[in-house]
Amino acid sequence: xxxxxxxxxxxxxxxxxxxxxxxxxxxxxxxxxxxxxxxxxxxxxxxxxxxxxxxxxxxxxxxxxxxxxxxxxxxxxxxxxxxxxxxxxxxxxxxxxxxxxxxxxxxxxxxxxxxxxxxxxxxxxxxxxxxxxxxxxxxxxxxxxxxxxxxxxxxxxxxxxxxxxxxxxxxxxxxxxxxxxxxxxxxxxxxxxxxxxxxxxxxxxxxxxxxxxxxxxxxxxxxxxxxxxxxxxxxxxxxxxxxxxxxxxxxxxxxxxxxxxxxxxxxxxxxxxxxxxxxxxxxxxxxxxxxxxxxxxxxxxxxxxxxxxxxxxxxxxxxxxxxxxxxxxxxxxxxxxxxxxxxxxxxxxxxxxxxxxxxxxxxxxxxxxxxxxxxxxxxxxxxxxxxxxxxxxxxxxxxxxxxxxxxxxx
Amino acid sequence: xxxxxxxxxxxxxxxxxxxxxxxxxxxxxxxxxxxxxxxxxxxxxxxxxxxxxxxxxxxxxxxxxxxxxxxxxxxxxxxxxxxxxxxxxxxxxxxxxxxxxxxxxxxxxxxxxxxxxxxxxxxxxxxxxxxxxxxxxxxxxxxxxxxxxxxxxxxxxxxxxxxxxxxxxxxxxxxxxxxxxxxxxxxxxxxxxxxxxxxxxxxxxxxxxxxxxxxxxxxxxxxxxxxxxxxxxxxxxxxxxxxxxxxxxxxxxxxxxxxxxxxxxxxxxxxxxxxxxxxxxxxxxxxxxxxxxxxxxxxxxxxxxxxxxxxxxxxxxxxxxxxxxxxxxxxxxxxxxxxxxxxxxxxxxxxxxxxxxxxxxxxxxxxxxxxxxxxxxxxxxxxxxxxxxxxxxx
Numbered sequence: 001x002x003x004x005x006x007x008x009x010x011x012x013x014x015x016x017x018x019x020x021x022x023x024x025x026x027x028x029x030x031x032x033x034x035x036x037x038x039x040x041x042x043x044x045x046x047x048x049x050x051x052x053x054x055x056x057x058x059x060x061x062x063x064x065x066x067x068x069x070x071x072x073x074x075x076x077x078x079x080x081x082x083x084x085x086x087x088x089x090x091x092x093x094x095x096x097x098x099x100x101x102x103x104x105x106x107x108x109x110x111x112x113x114x115x116x117x118x119x120x121x122x123x124x125x126x127x128x129x130x131x132x133x134x135x136x137x138x139x140x141x142x143x144x145x146x147x148x149x150x151x152x153x154x155x156x157x158x159x160x161x162x163x164x165x166x167x168x169x170x171x172x173x174x175x176x177x178x179x180x181x182x183x184x185x186x187x188x189x190x191x192x193x194x195x196x197x198x199x200x201x202x203x204x205x206x207x208x209x210x211x212x213x214x215x216x217x218x219x220x221x222x223x224x225x226x227x228x229x230x231x232x233x234x235x236x237x238x239x240x241x242x243x244x245x246x247x248x249x250x251x252x253x254x255x256x257x258x259x260x261x262x263x264x265x266x267x268x269x270x271x272x273x274x275x276x277x278x279x280x281x282x283x284x285x286x287x288x289x290x291x292x293x294x295x296x297x298x299x300x301x302x303x304x305x306x307x308x309x310x311x312x313x314x315x316x317x318x319x320x321x322x323x324x325x326x327x328x329x330x331x332x333x334x335x336x337x338x339x340x341x342x343x344x345x346x347x348x349x350x351x352x353x354x355x356x357x358x359x360x361x362x363x364x365x366x367x368x369x370x371x372x373x374x375x376x377x378x379x380x381x382x383x384x385x386x387x388x389x390x391x392x393x394x395x396x397x398x399x400x401x402x403x404x405x406x407x408x409x410x
Numbered sequence: 411x412x413x414x415x416x417x418x419x420x421x422x423x424x425x426x427x428x429x430x431x432x433x434x435x436x437x438x439x440x441x442x443x444x445x446x447x448x449x450x451x452x453x454x455x456x457x458x459x460x461x462x463x464x465x466x467x468x469x470x471x472x473x474x475x476x477x478x479x480x481x482x483x484x485x486x487x488x489x490x491x492x493x494x495x496x497x498x499x500x501x502x503x504x505x506x507x508x509x510x511x512x513x514x515x516x517x518x519x520x521x522x523x524x525x526x527x528x529x530x531x532x533x534x535x536x537x538x539x540x541x542x543x544x545x546x547x548x549x550x551x552x553x554x555x556x557x558x559x560x561x562x563x564x565x566x567x568x569x570x571x572x573x574x575x576x577x578x579x580x581x582x583x584x585x586x587x588x589x590x591x592x593x594x595x596x597x598x599x600x601x602x603x604x605x606x607x608x609x610x611x612x613x614x615x616x617x618x619x620x621x622x623x624x625x626x627x628x629x630x631x632x633x634x635x636x637x638x639x640x641x642x643x644x645x646x647x648x649x650x651x652x653x654x655x656x657x658x659x660x661x662x663x664x665x666x667x668x669x670x671x672x673x674x675x676x677x678x679x680x681x682x683x684x685x686x687x688x689x690x691x692x693x694x695x696x697x698x699x700x701x702x703x704x705x706x707x708x709x710x711x712x713x714x715x716x717x718x719x720x721x722x723x724x725x726x727x728x729x730x731x732x733x734x735x736x737x738x739x740x741x742x743x744x745x746x747x748x749x750x751x752x753x754x755x756x757x758x759x760x761x762x763x764x765x766x767x768x769x770x771x772x773x774x775x776x777x778x779x780x781x782x783x784x785x786x787x788x789x790x791x792x793x794x795x796x797x798x799x800x801x802x803x804x
Binding site for chain 1: 424428432436474643649653657658660661690692696699702705706
């Protein structure tokens with residue numbers, strides 16, 4: 001039966017090539033937009049380089065002090081992490097790093113912009129960076145405040161030139177200080193802003209004293225809390241929330257403190273306001289955009305389908321006259337339409353690959369390597385299905401209502 | 411004639427309603443894109459207000475160990491003098507963190523004649539600002555050395571704020587207070603507005619305060635105008651000078667023109683993406699309308715043949731079909747305009763009403779043209795119908 005439908009569908013597609021072209025154009029283009037969007041989201045949300053232990057981790061990036069008329073929001077201070085976060089019982093390890101900041105360095109009359117980040121040793125234990133050369137900063141190096149640095153591949157190329165010779169042990173100057181390179185890692189795109197940097201330095205080599213400011217919770221550090229296993233994560237989250245609730249107010253003008261240890265996704269979409277999660281907002285935006293992009297092509301497809309179906313009124317009349325029920329006809333037409341959408345979907349995937357290739361090679365966002373993977377393909381299939389059903393149901397219903405006598409006469 | 415066309419459209423309301431909705435949606439899409447684009451263009455057309463070429467911004471943070479206010483002031487004043495003494499430097503001056511094309515903002519309110527105005531960007535600058543950035547005065551004068559004594563009592567505002575506060579009146583010599591109406595300051599000059607947010611963003615209110623010596627600790631930026639052709643070797647020297655003076659500070663040197671390019675991307679990239687998406691949607695819709703009209707005409711061969719047989723000219727028939735399409739469009743546009751008018755009325759986004767009106771008119775013209783183009787060919791086809799052949803088919 002399905003094979004028959006398939007044959008009919010192909011025959012119909014071949015009949016009016018112009019209409020087929022319009023349909024396929026609409027479907028494939030719409031899917032391309034949605035797939036490129038899906039690839040972006042997938043990259044931002046699902047790419048687990050370098051935090052492979054994401055399902056065991058929580059991320060504490062922000063603290064917010066609120067009063068009646070005042071609000072102060074910032075990253076955490078080293079004092080806060082040391083005094084409160086590291087005394088929590090559930091986390092087995094706590095990685096600490098600063099937000100990345102930029103500076104310049106000058107080599108051979110060339111300017112190089114460097115983003116740097118200070119890290120502790122646990123940062124390297126928790127995150128699994130891919131090392132191309134050398135190894136991570138060790139605990140001993142951090143404790144001794146040694147001037148060592150882990151740099152990324154792109155910075156290596158830019159600073160030391162294109163040659164493939166190893167650079168371990170060579171010196172790199174950043175922020176007017178010389179550091180000995182101890183490792184080279186694969187680059188990250190800047191959208192993974194929690195881990196992104198060009199050069200990673202031991203926390204103890206920071207020029208400003210990082211552990212002064214007693215009793216002040218705000219600073220420029222982020223913490224990654226690692227639990228023993230994924231099952232301990234909710235417990236850890238609760239323990240963090242309890243700890244926040246018990247904090248003493250640092251200043252009279254504030255009456256509450258907001259701060260969360262978030263899962264990666266929660267933290268990623270938190271839109272600056274610590275009082276409510278940005279998850280709903282993010283999902284809503286993406287859904288609305290997808291619906292909006294799909295709306296016009298769907299209407300267009302419905303329009304074309306109605307037109308095409310009326311063209312086949314004699315065929316429908318004959319089938320009805322020989323006893324085919326409306327249900328069978330509707331079913332047949334929806335299947336035909338699904339076949340059409342999946343054709344369009346296949347073209348859409350090819351287009352997506354081309355567009356992603358272009359985006360990657362144009363380097364709009366450095367080191368952002370977008371790919372079509374199985375998750376994205378899954379989205380594509382789902383979108384095709386929705387698209388095909390929505391645009392097929394109304395024309396099929398119109399068709400099934402066709403009067404036999406009128407249909408045969410035409 | 412029109413009445414007749416309406417009747418024919420009504421008779422096929424089921425099929426036409428889909429077309430109407432489709433045209434309506436296309437109109438809304440085009441209206442959105444045009445609003446965004448026209449707004450960006452009208453901002454682009456206003457002058458920049460500064461000459462950002464060869465202006466570098468040095469970032470520093472206050473990390474001096476000394477607590478004595480006098481020696482802090484001395485270090486920073488000497489530093490500026492040393493920078494100015496460099497051969498390639500034309501002029502230099504301190505600026506608060508919210509330099510042009512940066513994402514930093516510091517804003518507050520002011521009170522003038524019982525009216526409180528909010529979102530006024532406050533810039534802390536020194537007397538060199540005008541020469542460094544190439545900003546120009548609309549009226550009055552900029553700060554000079556002698557003004558140090560009246561610091562905090564005089565102010566320079568930008569033209570945009572002046573127009574809001576005084577309209578066409580002269581602003582020089584007038585006074586206003588902070589949001590609570592206290593600490594009155596006297597206006598000594600009006601500077602031509604600077605597009606702080608890059609080429610495509612709208613102007614904002616601004617007031618320029620002469621910084622005091624305590625401000626060195628938090629201002630964080632030095633703007634430097636350098637001679638044309640100054641390259642990385644000179645920048646390296648400038649960097650060393652900064653790093654050796656402020657040993658514990660993080661130093662970064664950025665070029666304003668690069669910052670502008672980066673900042674513009676916030677507007678340009680969405681516009682490009684929107685245009686590409688809208689462009690494809692419109693091609694899609696145009697093809698769809700074309701196909702449906704073409705098919706309809708093929709289906710109405712009998713009717714067309716009959717009309718030709720009783721004496722209608724080919725032109726008359728094709729005109730009728732084009733008119734039908736245009737009347738359909740008008741129906742959609744009436745509904746569409748109703749929705750579009752709500753945007754300026756309800757201030758949905760913070761765009762000036764004139765932009766919406768322009769966008770609406772151009773979107774209406776665009777959609778009419780689109781439908782006209784899509785219906786011309788099918789109309790021509792209809793004109794070519796031979797009455798004898800068409801009637802014979804019946």
